[in-house]
Each structure stands twice: as structure tokens, then as C-alpha cells.
Amino acid sequence: MAGNSFGQLFRITTWGESHGPAVGVIVDGCPARLELSERTIQQMLDRRRPGSGPTSTTRGEGDRARILSGVFDDRTTGTPIAILVENRDAKPAAYAPYADLFRPGHGDITYQAKYGIRDWRGGGRSSARETVGRVAGGAVAGVLLKHFDVRVIAYTRDLGGVRIQGVDLESVDRNPFGSPDPGSVPLMAERVASAKKQGDSIGGVVEIVANGVPAGLGEPVFDKLDADLAKGLMSIGAVKGVEIGSGFKAASIPGSEHNDPITEKGYASNHAGGILAGISNGDQIVIRAAVKPIPSIRRVQRTIDAKGQARELSVTGRHDVAAIPRINVVCEAMVNLVLADHLLRQRAGAGSVSNRGDQPTAGGK
Amino acid sequence: MAGNSFGQLFRITTWGESHGPAVGVIVDGCPARLELSERTIQQMLDRRRPGSGPTSTTRGEGDRARILSGVFDDRTTGTPIAILVENRDAKPAAYAPYADLFRPGHGDITYQAKYGIRDWRGGGRSSARETVGRVAGGAVAGVLLKHFDVRVIAYTRDLGGVRIQGVDLESVDRNPFGSPDPGSVPLMAERVASAKKQGDSIGGVVEIVANGVPAGLGEPVFDKLDADLAKGLMSIGAVKGVEIGSGFKAASIPGSEHNDPITEKGYASNHAGGILAGISNGDQIVIRAAVKPIPSIRRVQRTIDAKGQARELSVTGRHDVAAIPRINVVCEAMVNLVLADHLLRQRAGAGSVSNRGDQPTAGGK
């Protein structure tokens, strides 16, 4: 019950179904007097827009964000910020064939099991369209982070098995795959084209880095920074795995190599991914999210209907070949939200009883 | 602030430092009239006891759990269950050499940065000893799960690069590594011996499976079952990554293979890991946690002291070579806690307005 809010002090609550009248988000706890306009939110929303790349569908969402409260004279007032985006291109009828069918890999069957009813129009609440609210909320969080000189960026690390060989952040926006490695782009294009041709879909890995995060964020022992980041990313529909720093490679690295040496100039390596014992250490935060292939595919699949009878299914209509790169901005939004929340949580208690002065951090970061 | 509670309806709050007088947990929200004794908790605690295997130290913790409230005539009463374990073998003086040193890979430096003070005796709150409270709480959650025929088990999937080749759950308790593959045991023994000889440490991967979980658990869109599992596991100190079902492999599997076909007899595969759209689907839940190597090693490391001066450090004293397999029961405890909480959350709303009757789930699970 009541699982549609995220964050403690900087908290969003999202609502809306894929083919209902609108989707939206309430941002509660945003500090007052930050500059905020619909344009800032729109810019981030535009980055998750479909139809903008080879992996995407052509649904003309044309999302337009409206701010309905919490902003006065282009400044936040400290009251809840309501953002609404109408579902302009909703075509619920297109989903009528699936009204009594459970699409494999989708939440159709589990929503039905949980609630005993489901809005089958485009997946309803389990649709990727739900992420509009996350991104709009993440845009507001981004304004707060920018004020503290924190910058978060997400990029494609792996698309359908094509892995990047290097990271040039300037390149990310210059190709349709969100790749930071120009050399990977032709290979990714080929991979996508091949999947599309086969009526199939592909997954990948998104990497998110955060620069400028001050040391001290994260609340042991359960609300550790990495724990909340893991929750935030894993709560995105298509994500099947999350790792911080060394991640799963930690299993095969000896301690003598994994421990990041602390020097007078900072950490000599970053297996920690910027987080030690659940608290940011001032170094770059590095997280990765594994994204599963889009479940809606043209290729024929086995399933059952509402009566439990075996059926076959080919999902037609407008569907992406990969959640990447549209999902990248969603990952970025979730990281924004976690960092904004922990910034506020740390402000509440830090230095409260006396001047903390210059606490030692590696390399004076 | 206030990050030491976990769960919404079935909630634990833990407390205690490694070398203070005691550690403990409050379990709030446990339903009334469950059978509960200190013995049940003790049995689970004993499984995380050090000194019981080749990867472990010889600290004689001899933990004894005492129930101080919430139980009457061996039954829970619905009031908070306080469990306390004294720190009998505390030797704070052994840590005096590290009072002004930041051990690499440890939370020393981040606790100092966050709080401006730290209890340096054995890592204080950032010590693995903190997990005693989790395990005691997880034991109580286990009693609730057992009542609903849910069974959770954790085992070693990889130890320092030695990966299991198969899973025989009966074997898990019969070797000192928590391995479900008898064939892997000699290799793991060799790996551990080698690391110990070198004054080094190793990491690994723990896999946790849950059987008997009913379809319908998980609260979209943020408190999805996998999101809460990810948070729970990532909140364990040594964990650097979490994945569900296919996990990071999802990146290279096409949708046509990744989608689990739904048949009249159930799902034909389990890439989902038992969770679809954040809701349990009735199939086995499969999760993995990547565990980093123990940071306390004998080998010399570079670090700085409280004044920021470069220093060298060799950590002596009693330290494990690997967190595995002691951490396995901690993972199990966290999964217990998440499932218990979501069972209660689902009970709150499910079928509330009318008899839901036989909702369709794959294979009638």
C-alpha cells in the first residue's frame, strides 16, 4: 500500500496511467527560493521523448509540462510543486487485443494477481510512461543539486552486448544511443538494426556518474547512500541489477587491490565508487544499472489468457527496440532525487552543534 | 538523519557499536500470537558467528540473544520485540593504533567527515558487528514467513573467483563455505588458504532464493519488491552490487529469449527472478549480492592520518579473510525482512473489498 512516494525530505509522489488523461508528480520538500520554470522541466523531459532516435518508437507524445503550484514569480515557495503532463497521443483502443491476454515479461499478470483488476490500456501504471513523473521530479532535484555544484550524468555503457571502450562525456549527446564512446556508435547502430529486423529487442547497461558530491552524504545503517541509490534505480521498471564502483567485479579482486589507497592528494583509485560504509567520500560516484530488453516484441510468444488458456501473441504497434537511451535520463533523475534528499538530510544534522571546521577528507575534497 | 530503521509495517531499528556494551534490535509491527523463543533467534545468530570456518576469525563472540519485551508465554503480543546481545569479547584497546588513522576501504574517513567524530573502537557502528541486529530481526521475520510457508535460503555462488557449477541446497550447511556445490569446496579452500597466506582477503557473490512467495507482493512504483530487496541487500556494508533474476546478463539477452513464456503449467523460464513489474509472480525469487573483499588486511597499505599526513598501515589482529559465508545469513535476514514487510503490506489492501477468489497466476501458483 502507498508505494508511490520516494524520498524522505525531498520527496516525490507520482501518479498516472499510460493512456489515462494525464501523468504527473508532486515534489514536496523542495527548498524555497530556487529559480524554477517550466522550461527547465521541459528540457529534461524532452530527453526521454520517444521518436528521437533509432531505438525509439514514433509515438508523438509531445509532452508539455505544466507547473500548477509551488512556484511564484519563477521561484519555488517551499510548498508542494505539482507538475502535470497531459497524455495527448493516448490510443487506448490499440491495446484492446491485450485486454484479456498477459503479455510475457510485462506486469499484466502480476498487476492482475495483486489488485484483481488492471488498466490494460498500454500497461496502465506499469508502462514506461510512468517515468514522466520521475523525470519531472528529477529535473527539480537537479536545480537543487546545481545550486550545490553537483552534476549527474548518465550514459550508455553497453547496448545489446556492444560495450563502450572509453568515456568522453562530451560525446554523450552527439549520438542517438547516449554513448560516450564515438567508436561504439556504428556497432550499436548495427545491433539495433539487426534486432529491429528480427522483430526482437535488446537490453544494456547504463552508467551514471555524479561529480561534486560532498563527503558525508548517506545515513547508516539502512539509508546508506548506495542503498537508496540501489532502490531508486531498481524501482525503474526495466532495471534488473545495480552496482556501485567495482560492483560484481569485487568478487574476484583481492582486498589489497580493491581498497582504494588514501593519499594526501586524494584516493589513488575508486573501486568504492565514491561511497564508503554508505557515506559519500567526496570522490566521483559511479553506479551502473542493468536494463532488460523491451518485453513488447513482434516475434511470437507463448502466453495464457485471463481464463488460463494457452495462447500465442505477437505484440504489434509502436514499441522501442531498447529502453536505452530513453531510460538514461530516468536513471539520472533517480540519482538526482536520491542525492537531493540526502543533501537535505545531511544539512539537517551536520555541523549542528558547533562548527565542524575542516574535517579530514582524502585529498581535501 | 534517522537511518537506522528498515521496513514499513514490519520494521526493525538496530543500534550498537562493535566494542560498546551491547548491540540490539527492536522489531516493531510483528503480528501477535506467533510462537517465538530466544532459541529461534539464537539459532540464526549462531550461523553468523565467527570462528566457525576457514574464512573466519577466532573472536569468541559467543553471542547470546535476550528477548526483553514483546513476548509473553512464548508468544508475540503485537508490541515491540526488543532483543539485546552483549558484546562479551570486546577489546577496544586493540584498536587504539587506528584511533588517528583512516583504514583504507573502511568507513573511518567517511564517518569522520559526516559526523566530525567517530567511535574508532573496532569500526564502531560501521563494523560488521552491526549485522547482529539485522540477523536477530530477520529471525523474527523468518517465523512469520514460515507461517506462510515461505522459505528463504542464501548460499555462496562465487568465492574469490571460484564459481559454483550447480546448486544442491542440501549441501549448503555441510561445508565451511556455504557452497551448494560440493565440487567447489576444495577449490574454495585453496583460494582462501592462498589469500590468508598472502595477508590478503577475497570477495564473492551470494545468491539468495525464496520459495513459496505468493504472487502479488510489492508496491509499485517505488516500493517494488525488487527495489526494496536491492535496498536491503545494498545496505549491508560489504555489498557492492545486487541483481534480480537475469541481472546484468539481461544486457546481452534478446527480448525473445528474456521474456519468460507463460504456460498453463507456469512460467517456462525465470529470467524475471520471480518478480515482474515489481510484483512477485509466484515463481522462485532469485537475487544475488556482490560482496567486496574484507578491507582489513595484513598487507601494507597507504593511507593518511587525522592530520592528513601520509602513513603506512598493516592491519593486524583477528580479521576474516572473506565476509562469505558469515554474510550469507545476513543477506538471508534482509530478504526475510523485506518479504515479511511486503506480506503485511499486501494483506492490508488485498481482497479488501470483496473476495478476490482465484486470480489467474501462471501455472496456478
Place this chain on the structure above:
Amino acid sequence: MAGNSFGQLFRITTWGESHGPAVGVIVDGCPARLELSERTIQQMLDRRRPGSGPTSTTRGEGDRARILSGVFDDRTTGTPIAILVENRDAKPAAYAPYADLFRPGHGDITYQAKYGIRDWRGGGRSSARETVGRVAGGAVAGVLLKHFDVRVIAYTRDLGGVRIQGVDLESVDRNPFGSPDPGSVPLMAERVASAKKQGDSIGGVVEIVANGVPAGLGEPVFDKLDADLAKGLMSIGAVKGVEIGSGFKAASIPGSEHNDPITEKGYASNHAGGILAGISNGDQIVIRAAVKPIPSIRRVQRTIDAKGQARELSVTGRHDVAAIPRINVVCEAMVNLVLADHLLRQRAGAGSVSNRGDQPTAGGK
């Protein structure tokens, strides 16, 4: 931070300023498959509409509630229910004279102190218009309560010093003051007319009763049913006091009289107000809220401006003489919300491990 949500399992989040584009509410955690239409919400909203009685202004709000999510085929789906009401008759310019003045008795000065900025148009978020979201959310809670045969009703117990002499629930809707005592109506009318003539305002006391509440609701020791009711009612802008059952009279009643005798047929009296030790006892729940006079009055008052200079102020424009009876439905909504939340919380744990069967309650209630 983040104080705009109410409830744990049945949770509302409200947003919106008095003279912004709209106000609204998200209802999260409402069980699935309840019948719900815009008409049900509209009916409850209409009861708080201004201009419907002698104590009220003539602002033509004409609120129309739109459901934007969470309902499919006139049934709740278990996903968040977003309800939006446009501010049709917003006249922000009317408030320009108060842009740099702090109206006594209003939140102008405290919002400014807290946030360093405020939306001065009609009080912004501190306006009574904020209660639209509460009432819409309370209407949804009412549907859930009705399913469990719980019925909540609020009425005027005292208006500007005119106290009712008896309670006839049938009368409440038949007079413009929400009074359950027809004999009090002429006196109340006189009291209101007198205040209006003097350019002054009056307060009163609202009594709320809940029938059919099962024994067992309330979560000791902090989330007691009366504690949550007190918070819910005190969170309404104009409320200065809350009491349960005997309330402040308990101070002068001896224990031998105050204790409600338990008989085979039920409680012989109800000083408890239906709640014992924070848990409902099956008897009628009785709560009262003290309502302060409307702070916006025509009579001249002393105040200061944004520069701290002394000023005089006469608030003109459309303002109620009393918050009663419009506030009555807001009180009812808050009680609905608390009871709905606690019904779900109790369902989560109650009888979970075995059939509780016939627990003894007074008089078999």
C-alpha cells in the same frame, strides 16, 4: 520539509495555492476494486462550498473534481488516484494590497519567516482553499469506510458561544449552520448576523462522531487512534483544540465516574469517546475540534508591513463570518482519512497467524 502527506497506508498528498491554477490531491494506497466516481467526490466537495449559507462568502468556486488516474471502469485499480480541481474564480489582484502587509491571525508572517518568500495571493497555501484536497481525499476514504459499515458525521456543537442542547443527526443538513439542534438555529442566526454587522467574525466547536468502528483500530504507543485523530484535526488551519470523549472535562471528574463500566451489554457510559489506550473499543467515537474565528475581518487592526513598520489594516473582500459550518466537512474528511488508514493498518496484522475468532469486546460489539 515534505509535510504535505498524511497517512501511512491510506495516504493523501495535497498541493495547490488559493489563487494558482488549481488544487488537488493524490490518494495512494486505496484498495482496488472499490466503486468510485467523480460524482461521489463532488458531493462531498459541494458540502464545503462557500456561498451556501449565512456564514459564508459568495465566491463562486463552483468546484468541479476531475479524476485523472487510478480509476478504470468506475472502479479503483490500486494505483494512485489523482484528483484535480481548477481554481475558476481566482482573483489574485484582489490581494495586491496585502502583498507587503502581514494580516493578523494569518500565516502571512510565519510563511515569510519560514520560507523567505510567500505567495500572497489569497494566502497561497495557507488559505482554507487548501482543504479542497483533504475533502476530496476524505471522500475516497469514505467509500472505503462505507464498505466496512463505518459512518462518520460532523456537526456544529457551538457557534460563537451558542451551544446546542441536544443532538438529532437528521437535523444537521436541514439548517445553514450544520446544527443537530433545531432549537439552536435562530440563536445561531442572530449571533452570525450580529458579528457580520460589526465587521467581526466568530468561532465555534465541531463535534464528529463515528459509528460502526470495529474494536481494535489504533497502533500503540505513538500511532494511537486518538493521537492520529488529534493530529489530523489540529492540522486544519483554524483548529486550536481537540478532545476525545470527556476531553477537558476529564480534569474535574473522579475516576469512579469517568471509568466506563463494562457490562454484558456493552459500556454503560462513553467518557472514553470510543477509544481506550489508543485503540477503538467498538463504541461510538466522539471527537471535538475548537475552531477559531476567521482572522479576515473588516474591523481595523494593528499590524506591520514587510519593512517592520506599523500599519493599520481593514480586510475587505469576500470572507466568511465563521469557518463553521464549511469546516465541518473538512473535519469529517480528516476523521475519514484516519479511520481508513487504521483500518488498513489493522488488517495488515490482525488475525494473521490464526483465526482470532470471537475476541471479547464489551457487549459483543
Place this chain on the structure above:
Amino acid sequence: MAGNSFGQLFRITTWGESHGPAVGVIVDGCPARLELSERTIQQMLDRRRPGSGPTSTTRGEGDRARILSGVFDDRTTGTPIAILVENRDAKPAAYAPYADLFRPGHGDITYQAKYGIRDWRGGGRSSARETVGRVAGGAVAGVLLKHFDVRVIAYTRDLGGVRIQGVDLESVDRNPFGSPDPGSVPLMAERVASAKKQGDSIGGVVEIVANGVPAGLGEPVFDKLDADLAKGLMSIGAVKGVEIGSGFKAASIPGSEHNDPITEKGYASNHAGGILAGISNGDQIVIRAAVKPIPSIRRVQRTIDAKGQARELSVTGRHDVAAIPRINVVCEAMVNLVLADHLLRQRAGAGSVSNRGDQPTAGGK
């Protein structure tokens, strides 16, 4: 479920039954580096000790508070502070006669209805002994408040119908009734003696004032400062009503009198009780709690037993005649906790984006 925690950022979780081995509290979210010793906690606990005045029993609780975590070298470390108090004088056998009887005015019957089981030894969790954890937690909150120059004090305003005629805070500790009016003391003594003689009990009203609270605390619209104060006080077992400032008198005061004029030197009156629109205004905060008479009385009462049969009951043993003045320090503790929590919440967001500078507050307070 899970109702034993209070507060968002400064949060306590209490546990323990009246006649179990111990009671205690976890304080989570207390800022680091505050001076804290067992003596500070002990001093506040001693003020709720029974046997210290004419209204009290002679149970030799002799409570001794032990800090088990979260403090290092007499300073808080930012980790959870566990405080434990043993139940030294527990005499569970004394309650055996009530094992199958429901004492009127007590939680016996509602705990049984809710949980289907109850610890009948001395009321178990519903005993006033539960408040030990609140007071210990409130003592820690008091240390934080003192750092910010906030001072909270509770005193008796009315005891069994004897009302004070004036307030001299210096007098509060100089009489056994917690009265700030020396003239009221003989009358109160007479009232108590009379009730004791009749085997009866009495109630009263506690007033709590807080000085030095900065303007800006409270989180509209649900977590208003007065709303959280109301919840905190109403969650105390014996409290039946709460009012802020004018409270129930607001019902009969016209707006022209109730509005506190704002002058260049501050507010000219304080009907608001220091809180406007849910936010502290810098003036003194004034709250009152109505306390019911102790339900355990020697006089014979009607009740039923566990089988629903009519019975008669005379409660013998050691019982107070009035909860006042022992409950006063509990009220003070709850106010401490609410203010500490809101101080931290306000710190999280206030002035976050730029220097707020000198926001106007009445009289520069």
C-alpha cells in the same frame, strides 16, 4: 502495525512492558558531538519517579538509565543512542487476579480485542511505565534544544478541579503538585487527600510552555507544529484533550479580539499560542493537555471477565491518585521531541539556497 516510533529526523522508538525485564528507547537522528551523559537522562527520569509526592504510589522503581550506544567520550556520535532501564521492582504476581478481568478505563479489553493476546502483568505495554522511554528520549532532545536556547517547562494548571490563579515558574519544583501557584497548593493537597480517602482518583490539566523557539518551525500542511504537538501529547495514555493558545475558548472570542495585533515590538497578545498557520511565530508556545483520572481505583466497579460474564472489581495495590504531576515531565518530554524534530526539519531546508538574512518577524523575535 509499527506504531512505536515518533519523529521524522529526530526519532525515538520505545519498547518494554511494565513488568517485563526492562524498558527502553532508541534515539535515532540525534546530531553528533552533543555532550550527553547518563546523569542528564537520569535527572529527567527522576522527575517522573513515583513515590515522590502525595499523588503517587510507593513503588520503588529506582530507575537507573544506562546508555548502551551512540555516545563516545561523553559526546553523541550521530549513531543511534540506546537507553535501557531495568524493571527492578516488578511484581507481576500482584496482577494475577486481573489476568482474566478487564479493568474499566484500562486498555485490557482493547489490547485483547486488537491482538488476541495481552501481557496482563501490570498493564504490559499500556502501563504508564511505557513513558520511561519517552522521558529518556525527551531528555536527549532537551540537550539539543538547550544548545539552541529553547527551554520547555510543564506545570499543573488544574488538579481535580483546583485551578491555578497565576504562574510563577520558580514555584513549580517547590511543591509536590508541580503547581506554579503557591496559593493553590493547600487546596490541591486537600483535593488529593479527599480522593484518596474515598478510594477514588482525579484528573487535571497540564500546561506546557516553550520559550526561545525560533520563528519558522512546522511543516504545513499536515506536519504543522501544532498538529505534531497535538499528536505527541494525545499519544500519552491518560490525555483526553489538547489545546494550543486560546484553545477551546476560541469558540467564544470574536475575531477582533482573537487576532493577535502585530506591533513593531512584537505581538500584543498570544491567543495563537506561538503558532500561526502551523508555523512557530517566535512568541512563547503554550499548550495544554487534559488528563483523565487514574482508572485503577479501590472503589468497586462493574466489569466483565474474559468469558464476557459480569463481575465486580476493586483494584488494590499501589496506584497513584492522579497522573499529575508525574505526567508533567512526560508532557515536557513529548514537546521536547516535537521541537527537536522540527528544528532539524527546518534546518534541512531553511536558507538553503541563499542567505535568508533578517526575515521580518514580529518584534524582531
